[in-house]
């Protein structure tokens with residue numbers, strides 16, 4: 001049976017890499033993000049390499065609970081059976097002491113990373129094929145395991161993801177839905193550009209003198225996690241670049 005994977009935030013970085021790695025493995029893909037044009041370019045590329053898989057793209061702002069319900073309830077019938085949900089859409093905005101933080105940045109992080117994950121999960125869980133290995137993978141972070149200077153609200157949002165992953169595992173236990181948290185350290189994506197509001201130079205400096213993880217490193221880990229035997233669940237995986245010890249202790253050359 002061909003399994004269907006629903007990926008939020010597939011227009012960039014880790015989500016896009018998940019689409020690429022899972023397409024190669026023959027999964028059908030439901031891809032969403034706000035930037036539909038990017039998803040459609042990705043779909044065309046993947047379908048030209050892997051013509052045997054099916055890909056459905058749609059625009060979704062995970063912060064909008066009504067849109068999330070309507071878009072997911074309105075999926076074509078053939079897309080209403082989902083095996084794996086990857087709650088990947090997320091962002092960091094700003095890196096300032098709490099007293100200087102921007103309230104708009106705080107709202108965007110909490111609305112996307114916490115509320116967005118909840119809205120999507122609530123809409124997708126009823127569509128999950130519990131008879132055939134249903135699995136939810138949440139993108140947490142090292143920032144959900146520790147707090148680093150100026151990371152305040154982003155760290156709080158990822159600590160919330162950590163708590164929600166544990167809570168989902170309890171609540172979905174009787175349904176047989178596996179729940180896993182993937183918690184990366186530094187991954188070079190558009191993450192830092194978004195964090196620094198488009199300042200490309202500052203974003204680049206985050207990765208100076210260090211070899212960060214790539215989106216593909218994380219996607220391959222997710223592939224490993226979702227292909228364990230039925231009786232095995234990986235609860236939580238913390239993945240760091242070799243040169244990174246904690247959220248902020250990095251060995252730069």
Ligand SMILES: NC(=O)C1=CN([C@@H]2O[C@H](COP(=O)(O)OP(=O)(O)OC[C@H]3O[C@@H](n4cnc5c(N)ncnc54)[C@H](OP(=O)(O)O)[C@@H]3O)[C@@H](O)[C@H]2O)C=CC1
Nearest residue numbers: 009011012013014034035061062089090141187189190191
């Ligand atoms: N890069 C890193 O170092 C780390 C990243 N993470 C986590 O990994 C996840 C992916 O980030 P990463 O790939 O690095 O970053 P990117 O900025 O490269 O990708 C983020 C993705 O999230 C999507 N997204 C953001 N806001 C929304 C929204 N409101 N609705 C729908 N989609 C949204 C973006 O799509 P669009 O803008 O088109 O909507 C984009 O596809 C995040 O949850 C992040 O917190 C965790 C630890 C480390």
Ligand SMILES: CC(=O)[C@H](N)C(=O)O
Nearest residue numbers: 142143185186187247
């Ligand atoms: C500290 C990290 O590695 C992570 N990318 C973050 O900035 O939270």
